[in-house]
Amino acid sequence: MKKNLTQKILDSHILEGTAKAGEPVVIRIDQTLTQDATGTMAYMQLEAMGVDQVKTDLSVSYVDHNTLQSGFMNADDHAYLQSVAAKHGIHYSKAGNGICHQVHLERFAKPGSTLLGSDSHTPTSSAVGAIAIGAGGLDVAKAMAGIGYSIPYPQVVEVRLTGHLQPGVSAKDVILELLKRRTVKGGVGKVFEYTGEGLKDLSVYQRATITNMGAELGATTSVFPSDEITREFFERQNRLEDFMELKADEGAEYDDVEIIDLSALKPAAACPNSPDAVRDIEEIAGQKVDQVAIGSCTNSGYEDMMKAAAILKDKKIAPGVSLVISPGSRQVFMKLMETGALQTFVKAGARILECTCGPCIGMGQSPKSDAVSLRTFNRNFYGRSGTNSAGVYLVSPETAAASAVAGVITDPRDVVVDEEMEKEPVFIDDSMIYAPSENPEEVEIIRGPNIKPLPVNEPMQDEIVRKAVIKLPDNITTDHIAPAGAEVLPYRSNIEKLSTFVFRNNKEHFDEVCKANGGGIIVAGENYGQGSSREHAALAPMYLGIKAVLAKSFARIHLANLINFGILPLTFVNSDDYDRIDEMDELRIPNLKSLESTTDLVLENLTKGESYPVKAMIYEKDVPVLQAGGMLNYIKAMQ
Numbered sequence: 001m002k003k004n005l006t007q008k009i010l011d012s013h014i015l016e017g018t019a020k021a022g023e024p025v026v027i028r029i030d031q032t033l034t035q036d037a038t039g040t041m042a043y044m045q046l047e048a049m050g051v052d053q054v055k056t057d058l059s060v061s062y063v064d065h066n067t068l069q070s071g072f073m074n075a076d077d078h079a080y081l082q083s084v085a086a087k088h089g090i091h092y093s094k095a096g097n098g099i100c101h102q103v104h105l106e107r108f109a110k111p112g113s114t115l116l117g118s119d120s121h122t123p124t125s126s127a128v129g130a131i132a133i134g135a136g137g138l139d140v141a142k143a144m145a146g147i148g149y150s151i152p153y154p155q156v157v158e159v160r161l162t163g164h165l166q167p168g169v170s171a172k173d174v175i176l177e178l179l180k181r182r183t184v185k186g187g188v189g190k191v192f193e194y195t196g197e198g199l200k201d202l203s204v205y206q207r208a209t210i211t212n213m214g215a216e217l218g219a220t221t222s223v224f225p226s227d228e229i230t231r232e233f234f235e236r237q238n239r240l241e242d243f244m245e246l247k248a249d250e251g252a253e254y255d256d257v258e259i260i261d262l263s264a265l266k267p268a269a270a271c272p273n274s275p276d277a278v279r280d281i282e283e284i285a286g287q288k289v290d291q292v293a294i295g296s297c298t299n300s301g302y303e304d305m306m307k308a309a310a311i312l313k314d315k316k317i318a319p320g321v322s323l324v325i326s327p328g329s330r331q332v333f334m335k336l337m338e339t340g341a342l343q344t345f346v347k348a349g350a351r352i353l354e355c356t357c358g359p360c361i362g363m364g365q366s367p368k369s370d371a372v373s374l375r376t377f378n379r380n381f382y383g384r385s386g387t388n389s390a391g392v393y394l395v396s397p398e399t400a401a402a403s404a405v406a407g408v409i410t411d412p413r414d415v416v417v418d419e420e421m422e423k424e425p426v427f428i429d430d431s432m433i434y435a436p437s438e439n440p441e442e443v444e445i446i447r448g449p450n451i452k453p454l455p456v457n458e459p460m461q462d463e464i465v466r467k468a469v470i471k472l473p474d475n476i477t478t479d480h481i482a483p484a485g486a487e488v489l490p491y492r493s494n495i496e497k498l499s500t501f502v503f504r505n506n507k508e509h510f511d512e513v514c515k516a517n518g519g520g521i522i523v524a525g526e527n528y529g530q531g532s533s534r535e536h537a538a539l540a541p542m543y544l545g546i547k548a549v550l551a552k553s554f555a556r557i558h559l560a561n562l563i564n565f566g567i568l569p570l571t572f573v574n575s576d577d578y579d580r581i582d583e584m585d586e587l588r589i590p591n592l593k594s595l596e597s598t599t600d601l602v603l604e605n606l607t608k609g610e611s612y613p614v615k616a617m618i619y620e621k622d623v624p625v626l627q628a629g630g631m632l633n634y635i636k637a638m639q
């Protein structure tokens with residue numbers, strides 16, 4: 001049978017299940033990655049599973065999120081991560097070496113392999129023909145323990161690229177076009193596989209921008225073939241031994257097709273506050289800009305930086321603009337120094353940040369009140385910048401640089417300089433990546449006071465009777481549930497403290513409401529939990545006693561995280577019933593001892609004396625996990 005690329009890679013990794021769209025399959029994971037904000041929990045879970053040495057081909061622990069050390073907390077986390085990595089067979093990329101996805105793409109991603117990462121933008125590495133998927137930390141811990149990863153076998157959408165990109169239009173505009181067409185929930189259960197003549201116009205860095213932001217579609221992942229362009233990338237990375245050619249069979253079939261004519265694309269922006277609120281730059285040009293940020297795991301490769309540098313050369317940024325630049329990796333940073341691009345940035349008036357996530361995760365550089373902030377990042381959810389009243393626009397590096405100079409949103413086609421990019425060997429130095437210890441038994445794990453014990457859930461009772469402690473609208477993100485930002489992020493290893501911030505922008509003192517009511521049930525609209533893979537968005541509510549989430553629909557990774565932590569995910573059979581429930585209504589879900597994935601459940605509203613049919617969003621394999629009170633309890637019971 002002729003196979004597309006997704007099928008080729010997935011099918012060679014299936015451990016259990018049938019390769020049929022929508023059916024659950026368990027796949028073998030070759031590589032894992034974590035970043036520090038999700039990593040501490042993942043490694044505590046790995047320790048709790050009693051795993052001595054990881055079972056993957058390669059596992060890497062990156063530090064890139066919490067690098068502002070304004071207290072002991074982040075540094076405690078880093079020390080824990082470094083020691084736990086050394087002990088358990090994991091590579092450790094220390095703070096300053098770069099953003100996880102950028103470094104992984106450059107140094108470790110491999111065509112034909114599977115990668116599971118506890119960060120939703122893990123699909124970045126699929127730019128070289130891998131299947132890279134974002135997941136919660138517990139799933140990554142399980143993969144490190146040698147347990148397969150379970151997903152519904154995806155539908156594969158062919159994204160056929162035709163034509164050629166015009167000067168001033170780049171990869172960001174391609175993925176924004178797809179977001180405009182398919183929206184932030186249009187990719188659920190799907191892999192977007194890129195094909196066509198237009199591939200030749202896209203370098204690996206550009207492909208990585210597209211696979212990175214495929215996460216915003218809610219997709220399982222996005223994938224590019226591994227071709228001559230990929231080979232050249234590996235050669236320049238001095239990793240030719242990791243390269244292999246890989247593409248779909250001629251005439252392979254797809255579940256769906258989307259054709260994008262690159263020649264017709266214009267520079268675009270995702271307007272506040274959603275990555276799919278896409279408009280052409282020419283429609284919004286002329287608006288005053290207060291801040292421009294170039295970087296993040298989406299657009300901080302060498303080429304992105306050089307394109308921005310070409311526009312900024314011999315120019316000054318507008319007086320009202322603050323321009324910040326964060327290169328994606330130390331490799332890129334060194335190259336910018338070598339080529340003089342760093343000088344160009346500094347001369348133009350830019351502020352140079354570390355090669356970390358920084359402003360993307362609200363770690364510094366929050367814009368002023370009501371600001372217009374142009375960012376080359378991948379998310380512009382409400383409040384993520386740290387300034388709730390600021391409007392964040394997601395744009396290409398070309399648009400960002402052109403607008404920084406003009407002081408207003410500017411179409412880069414008016415100013416772009418089409419320069420041939422230098423193809424010299426890149427700067428390679430892996431000295432900030434530490435291999436695991438050869439004497440793991442001698443390594444002592446460092447646990448500072450910020451490393452608190454892992455909370456665990458209790459087994460599920462036969463019925464849940466709790467109040468609807470919060471009622472939420474559509475598209476609630478993990479940033480709403482467990483916020484990011486410099487005030488909160490240092491507590492990623494301290495769930496007790498972190499839980500005091502849950503839903504802080506939706507409801508004051510949510511934690512206290514939960515405590516006063518012995519926990520509760522969350523009621524929400526469509527696409528609940530979209531955004532990131534952060535399992536803290538399930539773990540902190542679990543800590544507060546949340547027993548179930550009743551939503552119109554769920555985002556993929558968050559759904560898995562809820563099950564992993566023993567929170568029952570339910571959807572309305574009739575979505576109009578959402579309107580019948582009020583905050584603080586008392587709800588009852590009976591007969592959970594006989595729960596099955598196919599059971600029709602009835603939710604009783606004891607306050608209103610009504611009942612509504614609901615559906616548990618689970619597979620059969622999830623039942624014992626939920627009944628045990630979550631995956632850790634389940635695994636321990638199995639052992």
Ligand code: F3S
Binds near residue numbers: 099100101121356361
């Ligand atoms: Fe970091 Fe932002 Fe990417 S937080 S991993 S740069 S989405």
